[in-house]
Amino acid sequence: MFLFLQQLLNGFSVGSMYALLAVGFSLVYNILGIVNFSHGATILIGSYVAFWLAQYLGMPLELALIISIVSAGLGSLLIERMTLRPLRRQKQPSIFFFIASLTVFNLTTAIIIYFGKGDIVSYPKAILGGYFEMWELIISQLDVAMLAIAIVSLSLLNIILYKTRLGLAIRSASYNLKAAQLMGINPDFVIAGTFLFAGLLGGLAGALLGVKYAVFPGLGDMVFKAFFCCMIGGLGSITGAIWGGLLMGLLETFISGYINSAISPAITFGLLIALLLVRPQGLAGRLVEEKI
Amino acid sequence: MSFLEGVIVQVLILAIVTQGIFVITGLTGLFSLGQASFVAAGAYTAGVLAIRLQWPFFYCLLGGILAAVLISIIIGIPSLRLRNVYFSLATIAFCYGLESILNVSTDLFGGAIGLIGIPTITRWWHALTALIIVYIIIRFFRLSRYGRACVSIRTDEVAAQSYGINAMFIKQISFSLSAAAAGLAGGLLVFYIGYISPDMFGVPISSEYLIIVFFGGLYSQGAVLIGTTLLTLFMELLRTTNELRMVIYSAVILGIIIFQPTGLYGIYDRLRRKLKSPSPIKSDLKEGERR
Secondary structure (H helix, E strand, O other): OHHHHHHHHHHHHHHHHHHHHHHHHHHHHHHHOOOOOOHHHHHHHHHHHHHHHHHHOOOOHHHHHHHHHHHHHHHHHHHHHHHHHHHHHOOOOHHHHHHHHHHHHHHHHHHHHHHHOOOOEOOOOOOOOOEEEEOOEEEEHHHHHHHHHHHHHHHHHHHHHHHOHHHHHHHHHHHOHHHHHHOOOOHHHHHHHHHHHHHHHHHHHHHHHHHHOOEOHHHHHHHHHHHHHHHHHOOOOHHHHHHHHHHHHHHHHHHHHHOOOOOHHHHHHHHHHHHHHHOOOOOOOOOOOOOO | OOHHHHHHHHHHHHHHHHHHHHHHHHHOOOOOOOHHHHHHHHHHHHHHHHHHOOOOHHHHHHHHHHHHHHHHHHHHHHHOOOOHHHHHHHHHHHHHHHHHHHHHOHHHHOOOOOEOOOOOOOOHHHHHHHHHHHHHHHHHHHHOHHHHHHHHHHHOHHHHHHOOOOHHHHHHHHHHHHHHHHHHHHHHHHHHHOOEOHHHOOHHHHHHHHHHHHHHOOOOHHHHHHHHHHHHHHHHHHHHHOOHHHHHHHHHHHHHHHHOOOHHHHHHHHHHHHHHOOOHHHHHOOOOOOO
């Protein structure tokens, strides 16, 4: 029973990170219908900038983390400006952006490896290293904080999406970009805004993952899992992406805890693919008849 | 085996993989992010057959191809029915799944350490022969009715089906063909380097393969071959720059994809058009003149 509760807690903590990533992924997918692997670059920026600032400039880690998250957002804007916008101007099909985003991701990883030498490092000081003890459960303060930060930031995003004019513009663009354009919404602005939010979420997840585990170039590969979470949640649904992230986190920790951590990806992905076969629309998605 | 031969063998093996990707992505328009895992499947099968059963080289390669094709059928039957994004998703799942299975099965596949002590048999003529055979097979496939059916599916799947093309069957054939090429490459690879471990394959490697194909020019078989060769040679030229080489390499590819998304073939095509027929409207008619 205690093992169960402990795993549940860990699962929620990991799942909330996946949820952050999947939501950022899903935002971009909703509007442009493109799979944006450059999201992985923002994870790397979010974790590495904080490390460099704290390690080499001696900045307090909390401040460094905030700067790092902001720079991930700006990095995402830059990526949009440098890759997506030229391709959109040329009216190229979205598959080219798919490849361009993969290349941006590879390029960022290469730059990070060039400067960081590809080592696995950790932040110079631990944040919230303490534990609560409740009954016999050991609850890491960091896990609780991560869950709280994830909930707060996703609620903030929700407020932005549903209460502000920019949010309205983003939602209308994700409903139909062309029609939104006809209604006087500047598509460049909306797309840039979406990339900014996606980048901030990716950077946040990267920074938190860096605090919890370590900082290494492989962190960016999480983007492939985020893609997966986004799909099992249901394409085009932000809530779905959150559920998808949590489900993936829970499955992973439970299978690691009860069976074997090395085999857990095989079982997790197998179960999730099986879920998609039963429910192709995902957890929260709706089946839409495709127009021919 | 000299350094030069090593480079040549690497180029040839990579070219076999990218020829396979040309079939599934260039012809049929599906994005497989699990191509590296098919290479792994071929390599591991060939390696296990060679070490544990002492099969001869040629049969090991055949076994590798067969394993890759079998897996492609298992993955393809459920995922090819869904929309194309789900196919990419299933291949990602396959990549992670296979990696973890290889990591766990210490008895058969050597776990995280992998297989070591495989005889290094592959020489450049083996790889070259394999590439020529693969190129010819894929060329005939491309020109056959199946290849044309693939292109029609890429352009519009529903329209293709309304002309009586069995889309699932055609997609499965092209997927299996690309997996077979990857499996063959894997077999050659394992007999070239002599060891193999699960971390040599994965989604990032698959994405690199895809990027190489786009660099050459997605829709032309010859361009894929030339692009692969040029990129690998370029990578070797950068060898002296150590860590910086991945940065330069990625930046060059990114530049090509942004400015000329159809890759090297697109540049060639544009030049050829400019040289051959200098735009009839400009040459025949003066400005403002009506035809």
